[in-house]
Amino acid sequence: MQGWKDYQEKNKDRFLDELLELLRIPSISANSANKEDMRKCAEKVQQRLLEAGAASAKVYETAGHPVVYAEKIVDPSKPTVLVYGHYDVQPPDPLDLWHSGPFEPVIKDGRIYARGSADDKGQFYMHVKALEILSKTNSLQNNIKFLIEGEEEVGSPNLADFVAAHKELLKCDVILISDSSMISMENPSIDIGVRGLAYIQVEVTGANRDLHSGVYGGAVGNPITMLAKMIASCHDENNHITIPGFYDDVVASTPEERKLMAEAPYNENEYKNDLGVKELWGEKGYTTNERTGIRPTLELNGIxxxxxxxxxxxxxxxxxxAKISARLVPNQSSEKITDMLLQYFRKIAPVGVTVEAYNLHGGEPYMTPINSKAYQAAAQAIETTFGKKPIPVRGGGSIPICSILEKELGVKIVFMGFGLDSDNLHSPNEKFDLVNFYKGIETIPYFHKYFAS
Amino acid sequence: MQGWKDYQEKNKDRFLDELLELLRIPSISANSANKEDMRKCAEKVQQRLLEAGAASAKVYETAGHPVVYAEKIVDPSKPTVLVYGHYDVQPPDPLDLWHSGPFEPVIKDGRIYARGSADDKGQFYMHVKALEILSKTNSLQNNIKFLIEGEEEVGSPNLADFVAAHKELLKCDVILISDSSMISMENPSIDIGVRGLAYIQVEVTGANRDLHSGVYGGAVGNPITMLAKMIASCHDENNHITIPGFYDDVVASTPEERKLMAEAPYNENEYKNDLGVKELWGEKGYTTNERTGIRPTLELNGIxxxxxxxxxxxxxxxxxxAKISARLVPNQSSEKITDMLLQYFRKIAPVGVTVEAYNLHGGEPYMTPINSKAYQAAAQAIETTFGKKPIPVRGGGSIPICSILEKELGVKIVFMGFGLDSDNLHSPNEKFDLVNFYKGIETIPYFHKYFAS
Incomplete structure (x- = not known):
């Protein structure tokens, strides 16, 4: 649509400036010290939604960080799209590996470098700007609601309660989420699933105090050595996870599904070069795409x-x-796997130490059907602006709130991620390419158009 | 000697105040930020040595922290005792486990709580005060030299050069060191050996940047998991060290030596209760005293x-x-074992990660004969003030400078440690019992008396 394109072209610098302003707010949900920044960020999102054309926007209190809700109802009889996103970000550590401040966004080589640039401020903000384009060009044919939370990076502990308490408010026909990636700009793709998560912490205690390693070394259990032994026991020589029952509920992908996956573009040398590794590592019998998509994993996140x-x-x-997390696939249950992990580490505690293990957070795996009207609208929108049909892929990350949103609101989710795997999510130097940001803003209005028709 | 006793009794409060003043200086040799504190501490030691009766005392520069040397030569034809000690201390971390500031000494329940109270400020200061007693009561019959260094806790990297360059200055008949412990005040003991040390750091690298564990988890080597596997491989199910060749040079203790060791007082329940552990851990086939005395060990110091x-x-x-160290026994070589450890970790690097390993510090094991005149003088001195013959024991800690001192100066070392294993050396809440401090000051003059006669 020429009108949309013109409007975006005229306003693109302001769109970017507004995003940079959001990125300057250190909205780290895991750090209690950033509580006020979280509120400031929520209020800024509320303001921008109103400016973009939302009829109403409100910051809702929760037991944790606030939720922003906004809506633009053009006609209650028309389809309603609920856009979900999150304004909170991961902690920026390790700080010394950033080339510029995580909350001092810089544009370099056509990329926005900042914590949250891709995950998820840059991505949900594309939807705010898409609303603006649709509003200001008087072309919005359906209803849009926004649910932008502040606790996604800590497992959305309070969103389920919020959604359950506001079912009528959040009523919709589809939930649209941009919090994932595409294969590449040349090979656009749509995630048809995300993995679940079970995240625990393990604490090993030896003696009741730190000891002199000379005076006591060799006679008292060393908690690091014991923790290492426990961690080492979790994978066998084929890198299968050894925890009893771990794979019990995994729905094996069919040979057809695996064949389709194998057709997605993947260049192992490029993948290795990008990561700077000589060899990849993973579960024997599966490809890289399968290891990160259809297979569950167990990773050490910290020690x-x-x-x-x-x-x-x-x-x-x-x-x-140690901080340890498993990524889960259908039909594994986050609760069940969490219990399994906790029991496992408690049970294998070696002689001479005591082991405590507890749950930090989790979420269920989620799959979305590709034959739905919403998925087709998303695919058609991408084809319109990218000139290429998107490939359906299984995403490796987790959006714990998916299964809760579907359960409470009774509708399916469609993922329209415009990031790239190389965006350094959760890592130093997180970035979001300007071309992806603008392409997302260009594409989203078509989704609404096709979904409304 | 009544004169010594009277002098000590009259001055005991000042003796303690002077020690507390030393303990307030955060002389942490490992922290470059404490460079000035190191100098301040060296100068304070110099001042106290002069006040105690040293004819001269000087702060010598080295490539690292300064060395304090002092002497009182009564007659060049008389025997000379060189007292070695160190004014540097271990880092106080983890700070949150201290009940009071590590450099704000407090007296509680008859104990001095502070970093360095036992290791080694409190112990070398007993010798300074013993010199004062001998000087002020005009009863010094032999020559005393003091060599108080500032880098013991980081492996004495510059002391060997200093000693080599000052052989004439340091010439002596015996080296006396109080930097170890006794079994208890009821069961005084003398260390007849210390273990050697090989201390390395291992660095495991996976991808060239931190990654999102969802997007890449399962497909890329996790350096924590790999490090854990490497650490877990170092001990077998009997807690023997599995590194090829590790035990090759160990001189096995004879059945007679082991029988003698078994006679030393040891109560396993008390030992476990003190440490707060239900079970001990260690190499199969050896007792706790053997595990910490005559056997080499491999401990994880940090991860x-x-x-x-x-x-x-x-x-x-x-x-x-990871920081990893081995304690060594005769005739293991620190250099050889260090190389062995470095090679081992480099060699077992799992697929998908790269491993770097490098030496942090080390020192040779050391044994002293119990039939020497100096050992006999120490044993007699302890019997005089404790009313009980000391038991010869093998210490678990390391004093890397021992073998260097012996090599350069051509004399043996005698250990007169007045600390206790429960002094929390290298741990939070390090302490030194007042009774031990004063008993040490009372005992040391007798050593000089018996050694001079």
Whole structure:
């Protein structure tokens, strides 16, 4: 549509400036020190939604960080799209690996570098700007609702309650989420599933205090050594996960599905070069796309214990800790796997140490059908602006709220991610390409158009 | 000697105040930020040595932290005792486990709580005060030299050069060191050996950046998982160290030596209760005293990688690190074992990650004969003030400088440690019992008396 294109072209610098302003707010949901930044960010989102054409926008309190809700109802008899996104971001650590401040966005080589640029401020903001285009060009044919939360990166602990308490408000025909990626701009794709998550912390205690490693070394259980043994026991020589029952509920993909997946563009050398590794690692018998899409995994997210400073300290530490998470696929249950992990680590505690394990967060895997009207509208929109039919793929990440949203609102989710796997999500130097940002804004109005028709 | 006793009794409060003043200086040799504190501490030691009766005392520059040397030569034809000690301390981390500030000494229940109270400020200061007693009561019959260094806790990297360059200055008949412990005040003991040390750091690198554990999890080597596997491979099910060749040079203790060791007082329940553990851990076939005395060990001193903050971050980290050290026994060589460890970790690097390993510090094991005149003088001194013959024991800690001192100066070392294993060396809440401090000061003059006669 020429009118949409003209409007975007005229306003594109302002669109970017507004996003940069959002990116400057350190809305780290995991850090209690950023509580006020979270509120500030929510209020800024509310303001921008109103300016973009929402008839109403409100910041709702929750037991945790606030939720932003906005809507533009053109005609209650028309289809309603609920856009879900999140304004919170991952912690930026390790800070010393960033080339510029995580909350001081810079544009370099056509990319926006900042924490949250792709995950998810840059992506949900495309929807805010798409609303603006549709509103200002008087071409909105359906109803749009926005649900922008502030706790996605910590497992959305309060969103389920919020959704359950506001079912009527959030009533819709489809939920649209841009919080994932495409294969590439040349090979646009649509995620048809996300993995679930079970995230635990394990704490190993030896003696009741740090000890001198000379005086006690060799006679008392070392919690780091024991934790290492426990972690080492989780994968066998084929990199299968050894925890009893872990794979029990996995729905195996059919040979046809695997054949289709194998057709997606993938260049192993490019993949390895991008990551700077000589060899890949993974479960025997599966390809990289399968390992990150249709197979569950168990990853160590963090470990610490003893002396970690400069030089040498001859300490036999009292405690060691690890953060461990599993990515889950249909039909694994986050709760069941969490319990399985907790029980496993408690049970294999070696002699000489005690082990505590507890749940940090989780979410269910989610799949969306490709024959729905909403999926077809998304595919058609992408084909319109990219000139190429999108490939359906299984995403490796998790959006824990998906299964809750579907359960509470009774509708399916469609993923329209415009990021790239190389966006450094959750890593230093997170970025979002300007061309992806603008292409997303260009594409989303077509989704509404096709879905409304 | 009544004169010594009277002098000590009259001055005991000042002796303690002076020690507390030393303990307030955060002389952490491993932290470059404490460079000025190191100098301040060296100068304070110099001042106290002069006040105590040293004829001269000087702060010598080295490539690292300064060395304090002092002497009182009564008659060049008389025997000379060189007292070795160190004014540097271990880093105080983890700070949150201290009940009071590590550099704000407090006296509680008859104990001095502070970093360095036992290791080694409190112990070398007993020798300074013993010199004062001998000087002020005009009863010094031999020559005393002091060599108080500032880099013991980081492996004395510059002391060998200093000693080699000052052989004439340091010439002596015996080296006396109080940097170890006794079994208890009821069961005084003398260390007849210390273990050697090989301390390395291992760095495991997976991808060239931190990754999203959902997008890449399962397809790329996780450096924490790999590091854990490497660590887990170091001990077998009997807690023997599996590194090829590790035990090759160990001189096995004779059945007679082991029988003697078994006679030392040891109560396993008390030992476990003190440490707060239900079960001990160690090499099969050896007792606790043997595990910490005559057997080499491999301990994890620190580990870190990935996200270690509050909450959950779904990161697949780029790097993981470990600090690993071995305690060595005669005739293991620190250099040889260090190389062995470095080669081992480089060689077992799993597919998908790269491993770097490098030496942090080390020192040779050391044994002292119990039939020497100096050992006999120490044993007699302890019997005089404790009313009980000391038991010869093998210490578990390391004093890397021992073998260097012996090699350069051509004399043996005698250990007169007045600390206790429960002094929390290298741990939070390090302490030194007042009674031990004063008993040490009372005992040391007798050593000089018996050694001079």
């Amino acid at each position: 610490w214990g003893g002396y970690t400073g400069e030089g040498a300290k001859t300490v036999l530490p009292s405690k060691a800790f | 870190w990688g990935g996200y270690t903050g509050e909450g959950a971050k779904t990161v697949l980290p780029s790097k993981a690190f």
